[in-house]
Amino acid sequence: TDLNPTWTRDGSNRVVFGRHDGKTGAYFTVMSKHDGRPGDEYVVSDTRRHSFPNSCLTDGRILVAASNPRGYYLLTPARDNKAKYEPIACELAKRGQLHRISISPSEKRICFEFQKGFSKHSYLGNIIYIADFDAKARTITNAKAIANTEANPDVPYLYVRWTRDENAVVYHCNKNH
DSSP: OEEEEEEOSSSSOEEEEEEEOTTTOOEEEEEEETTOOTTOOEEOSOTTSOEEEEEEOTTSOEEEEETTTTEEEEEEOOSTTOOEEEEOEEGGGGTEEEEEEEEOTTSSEEEEEEEEBSSSOOSSSOEEEEEEEETTTTEEEEEEEEEEGGGSTTOOEEEEEEOTTSSOEEEEESSOO
16 A cells, blocks of 8 residues: 655655555655656665655654654655664654654744554544644644534544644545534
């Protein structure tokens, strides 16, 4: 399975996505040219650790969720298990999982779905957050909830993304408000 593709922002016109290995259950970060054919893609994360891409920076790094240890990292992509992982500090990540993280066009803010706890991933009960992001210091701070499904636990809020002018975020919701 190939999941949640996103474009690189470094001008290389490549696509980054998560690939699930059905034999091991692991996820890897994979990259391909925009006009690539099946089989042209290549792994750019360390295959010895779970790694799932979310969003890209203009300097070529990829914000990933990864294991060993569990957390969020800026991944400098490389082949042959030579990728570099730089940890991102985020207080909210100590209480649960950040999903489908989107870095703003200015790369100073992020938005994401938050799922409390560390059990199996669920599409229900997530909270949409926006926060400050500092790529140099590798921090996510000042998180504020903007859509909370706790009042409507059967309504999924998913796939949050920034608008180009950063004045708003858009997300999927299967219920009118």
